[in-house]
Amino acid sequence: MANGVGRAFAAYNAAMNLELVFLARLRERFGVARERLLWDGEGERVADLLAALRMRGGAFAVELAPERSWRVAVNHEVVDLDYVLADGDEVAIFPPVTGG
Amino acid sequence: MANGVGRAFAAYNAAMNLELVFLARLRERFGVARERLLWDGEGERVADLLAALRMRGGAFAVELAPERSWRVAVNHEVVDLDYVLADGDEVAIFPPVTGG
């Protein structure tokens, strides 16, 4: 919550703007590279967002299943499932890296 | 002893032709890079040759003293003091290497 408007907004129902980024295989399976999301779901943790994305079903349910391999980065930094999201965060979800 | 002449010669007094090579610091101290030697000294081992070279005195006695660091190669291969010399051998004596 970077400013007064954000804080006031959060006081009502924790709604926030998130920028979702899907990369590599996930980008292909979901058919989307970037998505702007007004997040007013239950909870503010990464785990809560993932649960909501799985609810979309289809490729989202399959690829983001807990037993599949994926990583989450918030604002370009890898985080774990307990990370608490904030308004304006860029949340990227991607398969294990295979560079070099 | 590569041929009949060499063998006959050796039968008398083990005399043989050696090509001595001195490298780097030893070449400078001895003032000689290569020397053809008709070796008819006592024994045929590298140790015997070194003892004879030390008898020359001067830089030879100083630089080839047993406690100094030097290596001997015969025909381009490092050998130890018990190596038995043969007619026509090229015997190189040099300080520890410092390449790369």
Place this chain on the structure above:
Amino acid sequence: MVGASVSFVGYVRDVNDGAEVGAMFLEHYPGMTERELHAIAAQAHARWPIIDTLIIHRVGELPALAQIVLVAVTSAHRSDAFAACEFIMDYLKTRAPFWKRERTTQGERWVDARDSDTAAAARWQT
């Protein structure tokens, strides 16, 4: 004073897991990838007395046998440059946000992470 320079170049394989590879597509995550490369170089500088590091990683479409990555490290003594260069490569393979998709004679496929790469990176975590 630079006494040693160690460099590594990685190439697109033309065969992988039994299939002939014609080309490769390398995807990255703009912003995060650059940030991660800087972090990897900074870690190498913190661990070894090295003088400079250079990392170049290509992205997009690459034909078989093309160069993918260059890592170069300079130092006063050679053992530091060797260690830092191998460390950077091991971390690039397991941490930097790059993903490879191969175009093979059997179609296209995303390359899976290798256990051997994860093991190589784990060596440095002591």
Place this chain on the structure above:
Amino acid sequence: MVGASVSFVGYVRDVNDGAEVGAMFLEHYPGMTERELHAIAAQAHARWPIIDTLIIHRVGELPALAQIVLVAVTSAHRSDAFAACEFIMDYLKTRAPFWKRERTTQGERWVDARDSDTAAAARWQT
């Protein structure tokens, strides 16, 4: 198939043991030096599944900061190329018949063998 290439370049130091080095003279033993370089490369090939090795070592007069030696190794997997390249350098330093004479501000002197180089080469003798 070449997947990795590791190369090492060594440079003439401009400072050594506290003295400023202006130039260096590198002596070798023609015949034995070439033989030893081939033997070192053959040992690397026997120990690791590498594809090719290249060793270039300069001799004679070299100015400060000049390149002295290049060792390049190609292999399918990067860890083999790193290990073989470092092995060759460690052996070059302790076994190959090269001798360095430095021209410093305090005159000329032959460089002594370093204990650290001997220790580095000893690592591979297990």
